[in-house]
Amino acid sequence: MLITQTRHDVDFYKHVEIQRDRKINHIRSKIPIINYESAIVELVRENLFSLVSGGTGCGKSTQIPQFLIECGFNFSVSDEKNKTKILKICMTQPRRAAVESITNRLKFELGSFSENVSSHIRNKYDKCSSDEYLVIMTEGILLNIIQSDILLSNFSVIILDEFHERSLSSDILFGMLTYIVRLRAFLWNKNKINIPPLRVLLMSATYKLFGKPILDFDALLNDFSFQKLEIEDKIFPVAVHYAKKTVKNNLPAVASKIKKIHNELPAGSILAFLPGKKEIQFVHKLLSGVNGKNNEISFDADIDNITAAQLEGFADSSNNILPQSDDEFNDSIGFDFDEDKNNKELSVDSDIGSIRKKIKTGEAASNETLLETDPDSNVERASLDEDIKKKEYTEWKGADGNGTLTVYEFYSGINEQTFAKIFNEPKPSERIVILATNVAETSLTLPNVRYVVDSGYMKYKTYNQLTSVGSIKTVNISKSNAVQRTGRAGRVGRGHCYRMYSAETFSETMKNFMTPLLLSTPLESIFLQN
Structure with missing residues (x-):
């Protein structure tokens, strides 16, 4: 049986307007992945698991989180006390240096909206002063969060960046997320929870090498709605x-x-x-x-x-x-x-x-x-x-x-x-x-x-x-x-x-x-x- 989202969720997606400096918009317009914004948003919206593969420097790590924020993936839901909370987008990185670098770049590009972006590494949680829309963390931090919240009830989308590295933490996360996504979709369709199914986006620069994929995703995710999108490289020779x-x-x-x-x-x-x-x-x-x-x-x-x-x-x-x-x-x-x-x-x-x-x-x-x-x-x-x-x-x-x-x-x-x-x-x-x-x-x-x-x-x-x-x-x-x-x-x-x-x-x-x-x-x- 194909596991997908059956309850209507169109009301969740509410466009978020982000005011950026003109120079930043000019820089972003030259990034190759900008031309794929609609395709990527549709990919994540229609599939519980998805994969985006693009060459080095195409803008995956810095632009895709912004696409998802602007297109309303930070759903507003009511918690157990009937208080409204905003579900966050999480992006993992294999290394602390990457977390800090990408966080700084995203804050720079998002302008005033940077107050809604945070980073989380071991012994350092740079929490937002306002509502948290995006958090960039190491893979180990997300594993720790799962220990106390198996449904990942505070998140709407999990992005596993640099998945091709197949680190110990990323492989375990991938396995656990297949169960978490399945469980959240089941409880959502049975009206047991009011948080929509979790979406997982895998990102890799070398999804295939010499025609061979890093994993047989079609076999591993045959129970889920799963699609791939490959970004054309426009890197310099x-x-x-x-x-x-x-x-x-x-x-x-x-x-x-x-x-x-x-x-x-x-x-x-x-x-x-x-x-x-x-x-x-x-x-x-x-x-x-x-x-x-x-x-x-x-x-x-x-x-x-x-x-x-x-x-x-x-x-x-x-x-x-x-x-x-x-x-x-x-x-x-x-x-x-x-x-x-x-x-x-x-x-x-x-x-x-x-x-x-x-x-x-x-x-x-x-x-x-x-x-x-x-x-x-x-x-x-x-x-x-x-x-x-x-x-x-x-x-x-x-x-x-x-x-x-x-x-x-x-x-x-x-x-x-x-x-x-x-x-x-x-x-x-x-x-x-x-x-x-x-x-x-x-x-x-x-x-x-x-x-x-x-x-x-x-x-x-x-x-x-x-x-x-x-x-x-x-x-x-x-x-x-x-x-x-x-x-x-x-x-x-x-x-x-x-x-x-x-x-x-x-x-x-x-x-x-x-x-x-x-x-x-x-x-x-x-x-x-x-």
């Missing part, structure tokens, strides 16, 4: 450059690539993806050189010729930032090369073959331009020259060698002051580089980023069933992660992504998606919370 070979430790190569971009290429901020905080500190130290002070960077250190002894020395003095042996490092990053492949240098020809295969099978993202060359070749320079002719890049006033490189670190747990600095626009003779973990992959739009340097690694929770011990290890990213990282370079203009691994590693070694934590992690920590 990004040229993807691969390394000749995949090396065990590419942190010096990442630093060297940042140095090369800063010294030779046109204006634009650099976003470098690294596995964790310690690796970020290590690359920051490489960039700082011997005379660097705070964020003012000089390149006196010879990054390109740094020795293994220097790496080990730094690791010893920095609480084992890097593994001390090859075996330990291989275990931690999770690459599974056979001995022959591990010892030979992958040729450019093998990369070209993999790239051509990737193009032929449609594995490239819609905005990726795959260069069949080494990143250091003249094609890179030529493509950038074309960008300059088209005036896609602003003049780089630091090209005379006097430009300053300002380095910011971005990882989970940074303080609010540092987090705010990441969004600063660079000065005319300044180039900003952001050394980030995968917290920068989704939801956040970092300003002026035209270059992405992808180390190919990330931190991931693992569990050893033999020893019953869980740990966080450095592993190779998935293709989905790689696509997300590439998209960071195409949000504000034509960009370039430098993947510090070979095309063969991408096509043959990396999985399409990371193994969901629900399948590889014990669930006691979730069930025993509070």
Whole structure:
């Protein structure tokens, strides 16, 4: 039996007028998802479960909540004491940084209506001074709310953003919401409650990768009215450059690539993806050189010729930032090369073959331009020259060698002051580089980023069933992660992504998606919370 809403609810939808500044309306008019407002509103209104898939930067996280508010999804109902209450729209994010960033952006765009928007993360609930229409929270907070309110009786719509990440909390939330939606619809149709059925909207940038969905939604939600909507990407083109070979430790190569971009290429901020905080500190130290002070960077250190002894020395003095042996490092990053492949240098020809295969099978993202060359070749320079002719890049006033490189670190747990600095626009003779973990992959739009340097690694929770011990290890990213990282370079203009691994590693070694934590992690920590 198909579970849907049968009682008439047209009276619930009352249009809400939001007064915005003219400049904000002009900015919003250029966002791709604006053209889909009617379709998205109809999708959520007609289906208890729905999914919106759109590429990086199309405006899902900031615009869809505004669509729902304006179209009256904040239903007014009477509680048990016959007092009127407004049902809220909830949007979850996998990380605290995304919650704070999106909340600030929504408050900025909503103008005077910003008083009706709040955020909720662990140990911090920024509650509204007036009626609460929209609350952005982490997935764990919503799980805690369910413990005390199984019907989620204060909410009309739940939006699970970045669902493709398949975090432990999001998978459990998805399973629980199927029961909550079913229960609320049943009680509503039996006139047992006066709150209409709950609607759940899933949002993902990579709902499908290479034709394969992250979940078989049609099978999982065959009891519900469920529809999907895919937003056409209008992201700027990004040229993807691969390394000749995949090396065990590419942190010096990442630093060297940042140095090369800063010294030779046109204006634009650099976003470098690294596995964790310690690796970020290590690359920051490489960039700082011997005379660097705070964020003012000089390149006196010879990054390109740094020795293994220097790496080990730094690791010893920095609480084992890097593994001390090859075996330990291989275990931690999770690459599974056979001995022959591990010892030979992958040729450019093998990369070209993999790239051509990737193009032929449609594995490239819609905005990726795959260069069949080494990143250091003249094609890179030529493509950038074309960008300059088209005036896609602003003049780089630091090209005379006097430009300053300002380095910011971005990882989970940074303080609010540092987090705010990441969004600063660079000065005319300044180039900003952001050394980030995968917290920068989704939801956040970092300003002026035209270059992405992808180390190919990330931190991931693992569990050893033999020893019953869980740990966080450095592993190779998935293709989905790689696509997300590439998209960071195409949000504000034509960009370039430098993947510090070979095309063969991408096509043959990396999985399409990371193994969901629900399948590889014990669930006691979730069930025993509070």
